[in-house]
Amino acid sequence: MAAVFERPRSRRRRAAHAQCGAFLLEALVALLIFSFGVMAMAGLQARVARHFNDAQYRANAAELVQATIASMRASDPATLAARFDPAASTADWLALLGQAKRLPGVNDVQNVPGVRIIDGPTTTSRQVSLSVFWQTPGDLIAHRYAASAVIAAN
Numbered sequence: 001m002a003a004v005f006e007r008p009r010s011r012r013r014r015a016a017h018a019q020c021g022a023f024l025l026e027a028l029v030a031l032l033i034f035s036f037g038v039m040a041m042a043g044l045q046a047r048v049a050r051h052f053n054d055a056q057y058r059a060n061a062a063e064l065v066q067a068t069i070a071s072m073r074a075s076d077p078a079t080l081a082a083r084f085d086p087a088a089s090t091a092d093w094l095a096l097l098g099q100a101k102r103l104p105g106v107n108d109v110q111n112v113p114g115v116r117i118i119d120g121p122t123t124t125s126r127q128v129s130l131s132v133f134w135q136t137p138g139d140l141i142a143h144r145y146a147a148s149a150v151i152a153a154n
Helices: 002-018 022-073 077-083 091-100
Strands: 114-119 125-134 143-152
Touching: 022 091, 022 125, 022 143, 077 091, 077 125, 077 143
Parallel strands: none
Antiparallel strands: 114 125, 125 143
């Protein structure tokens, strides 16, 4: 009878020995899955930060364009072309450029604002097109915000 009892014990030992390290393997697989989840969350957080910055720069550009057009509406339309001429470096042009330099990638020669002033629908009005550019360090192309308005004498 002793031999009969020996066989089940050796089978139990073999079965227990075969399961050695299974828990460790399960823990490693769980750690791997958790690591992928953490990496995905970090990537998502980075994309959220980038999109937030893009939205902030777009809002700053829109505010600059709308404020400049509002100041143009408060002045004489006949003098707009002379006041915002980049070649003449007038005070209004330099103020616009100074405000645009708050956006990334804008300096005196790169991504400068674009101002186009042409005759408007009436003899006392002007059509103004204003574009503001910015370029974040990781982007290959510049972003643009543009608006147009007709400025007439009051």
